[in-house]
Amino acid sequence: MKLSFNVNQRDVTVDVDGAEPLLHVLRERLKLTGTKQGCDEGECGACTVLVDGRPVDSCILPAGVVAGRQIRTVESLAGPDGQLAAIQQSFVDRFAIQCGFCTPGFLMTLTALLEENPRPEETEIRGALSGNLCRCTGYSTIVDAALAATGDDQ
Amino acid sequence: MTPSVGRSVPRPDADPKVRGTAVYGVDFEIAGTMFASLVRSPVAAGRVVGLDTTAAAAMPGVRAVITPDQAPAHRSGLGLSDQPLFASPYISYEGEPLAGVVANTLENARQAARAVLVDIEEVPAIADVGAALADGARFIHTDWASFTPVPGLPDWRRYGNVCGELISDPGGVDEAFELADLVIEDRFEAGRQYQAYLEPKSASAVYESGRYTIHVSHQYPFNVRDRTARALGVRPSDIRVVGHHIGGGFGARLDVSLEPYAGLFARLIGAPVKLVNDRVEDMLSCNSRESAVIKVRSGVTRDGRIVAREYLCDMDSGAYATDTVFLISIPMFVAGSVYQVGPTRVVARAVYTNTAPSGAFRGVSGTYLYFALERHTDNLARAIGMDRRDFRMRNLMTDGQSMLNGQVLSDAGILETAFDAVEEMAPWASLGVGPNRGVGIAATVWLTNPAPGQVTLKLNEDGTLGVITAATENGSGAVAMGVRQIAADELGVDPSDVILTMPDTDGQGFDAGSQGSRTTHIVGRAVREAGADLRRQIVEAGAQLLEESTEDIEITDGMVRVKGRPHRRLSLADLAKGAMFRRGPLAATGSYATPIPKYDPESATGMLFPTFPTPTYHVHVAEVEVDPHTGQVTVLRYLVAQEVGRAINPQGILGQIQGGVAQGIGHALYETLEVGADGRYRQRSLEAYRMPIAPDVPRVEAALLEHPDEAGPYGAKGTAEPPIVPVAAAIANAIADATGGSINRVPITPEDVLEALDGAQDQIRGEEE
């Protein structure tokens, strides 16, 4: 099927199988490889993207359902001048990255969280991140980075 | 310029990682690549009697179906050459490769792989070490006796399903048991733990001009070179391995997995080939932490001394020997390194089963060996009515005492410092108080891997410093923080002016990979060696350019100056430019390997991993609460005192501690690959294989204890691996304390917790009667 949607402020039309996972369309057809493939079953969250502002696991989302929707991936976070978004800069500054493979997914979930609730408590942050696995950090620095990006530090 | 060593400098790879531009192994593709998928065995044991590729070959996009007759038939391996590329005809584990399919897309390759018809005569699987060691058990490999060690290793005692055996029996053990007031014996079990890096394994290869180039995200590119060479029967120099960003390894990317297949297929079809595991095959084929059965028996005196010990361990090596033949040495280090124990007998065996070959996972074997040891230590204290912490302090190793291999621990007194450090963070008596709460403590000694590494430093003409090394940044920060900051300080440049290379075995000197926390210590030391040479060259060049004698030249703040005449100076950029056409580029190479510590080769047989170099010392304390009705466990507090030598980047080390403790909590409470009677894993997805998530992991409170090591760069020792080692022990001890019962296996399920509570109730009732 011909599928049109908007990704990172860009309208795209691709010829896909509607049952193909959105992740596959993003990575293989649109070459947006910042979104990662970790489990293919909605468990690890490495493939998290925002659909109309809401975080979803793109690995188990049939591409056909996003017709006409707005998709945001990690590549959209930095400004047009290359400046990192606050949550990205916070990850860098707070040592929230080790191997980094889970990082794009965490950033997208936290982007959605902070847009919905600019000042979340630690327990809310941890709860919101339940669908994002990190094998390296033990989560604390990620939570710290999210807290720092709430603006309380600024 | 403020020295960068000792400062928490943010890592340079964070930027591409937050932008999503970092290219990992799975993201990398050689132009024109084809994709391959392996046909893997659906059963754990059997014989292939037919392989029909007709349907698969006719599937859309299929370029070739690769069958075992197209592959080298010989066996190879990490320590023992026992593993074929394809099971033909004998299948030894579920997931073992049987054939391969190459197609134009990964999806087409996978579909066609499913269409290869394999006719298998299945035989009952030998699913665990008990079955493998039973009288009359079928041999997993009937031709085991013909297997040979890899070149350079002498053979060791092997028999039937036992592919390795360590025996340390110094004499006098039984006599020492006679002197004990009490003898306590315990039996423990540990489950398999999957490394569960988030980036599935992949490999890309191209074959040109008789050489293979393999692109991969791997902890140990030079081992990929050597292992692929052995698997394909070619020279190591026929293989070039190029490293990319690594999405987590934790030991699982130390041996080869898909790389030899990528190389073979690329040669056979004459085009580049990429393989990518899906998560299920990644789990099925991964060299997970081995399961094991441990028996510990110790004699103690009423006044709280350990006088004799026996430590027996059977490790499940899986279908092939892989690392396990090395790891059977670890029980010897665990049994007698933290506490003074008297004469000790250690017997450890690596046992073949019809399961995926097990192997290295952060804290190799030590996690569960210390779990067994420290649970047992609690039981000893309890048996003689002594406080668990006091009992430990009483038996602690001190400076200058020897481990069971005869190696002297010159600085073991740090253990006591570490006990004091956790006490300062939260007094022992204040923790675990209240209903259903408990506290556990565990102490460990761990090594820093001694294997060699090499670095070339080159001063670029713009004054930046290139660090050319095959050392791998697996995410720990050892290269991005440790090596980079040490290099920056060699010339007094800002860390942002240090340029790190990605691994390439053609272009860089040997490096033994990110294993055993060796990178900062070994590669950092190699940087210092190279730095001394490079500084000498810079001084000479400076003397030449400034027309002074070398004694009058100094390097400070990224400048070359004439001593006492600060205006007579050159920037490093000007110096490098000036030197280029007068004396040639400025570069220097440094190498380092830890000298093997003195030990007693007679202390054991079968000891392929004979020493514990550059030891570090650790004490962990866990406070937990158990739900008496559901058996669920909450980790309330977690304290760590870790000896680090010298902290090159304190935040980096704290990140390793927090992450290591989280993996340890997984090992202690959630994670296991259970093997069914059919030899197949029961957990076959990340839904079933539970890793800790953000709400499960407490904020770890940590103290870094600095005792600079003479050999390490600025005194640094290995820091990244050991934080996982004591965790299962500390948590198990806390749960045993909370329940009043026994905890004898990891992971500890809610059912185990309820059973421990029941056991404690029965005991109270028994005492009342």
Added chain:
Amino acid sequence: MEFRSAESVDEALAWLTELGDEAQVLAGGTDVMLQHMRREITPSVFLHIGRLDTLREITANDGMSIGPLISHRTLATDPRIARSMPALTEAAETVGSWQTQEVGTVGGNLCNASPAADTVPPLLVAGAVVELSSTGHRRNMPLDEFLVGRRSTARRSTELLTGISADAVSPGTGETYLKVGRRSAMEVAIVGLAVRLTVDPDDTVTSARVAVCSVAPHPYRATAVELILEGSHMEPDVIAEAGRALTASASPIDDARASADYRGRVMPHLLERAIGACLHRARAGRKGL
């Protein structure tokens, strides 16, 4: 495979009439995509109904009407659900992750008919009735009749789940959903339990509804337990008897998550906790009047 996205309920029903078993209805797709990717299902058409906004409405009057396309995330955050069906809020909060809650729908959860479906016990204790539509026909059916077995429902292949109605809690009624898993979240229930109790001012139980998941081929109402509780004052021996009856009503299995014995053992404790929570809420609700 063909992918069709319906623009109206009638269009969806027409396609279902045409395709029957050949179509796999797809709402959010969390379960369906997994089954498709694991090759457990092989439909020829994915019939996407996610654009049917008329199936995404909540109305809260005396009874609740919940559109089957309501996402778990909406169930977990909508104040009308929290007020009228708090156990459903609690259950929805425990379904997977934020990411899957955004996509997964209550109707999908019912039609997928997993033994561990979290939203089912709260709907069962709320007396839920499902509406099944096909071209030119519509029928209503109590939820407990709709669920006929493990991953099996009474839905005919030409029918679409078009409505869910249920009783809101009234003053003097308290309800809760409790779930046991290994981790703090991201868990398939080892046991999930919903209890709804109505008590009169002297704490006599005038109505009790109890439903469980993950302990039988499909979630079910434990009517024997309800009969024990009704008319009682929740005396300790009554609660103990109810707990035994709950365990006896179940037919759990051993699986990789937990043993049957463990499931049987925790059920009475969960019931006791749930009763305490219901009572607390029922009293608080009455005071609120």
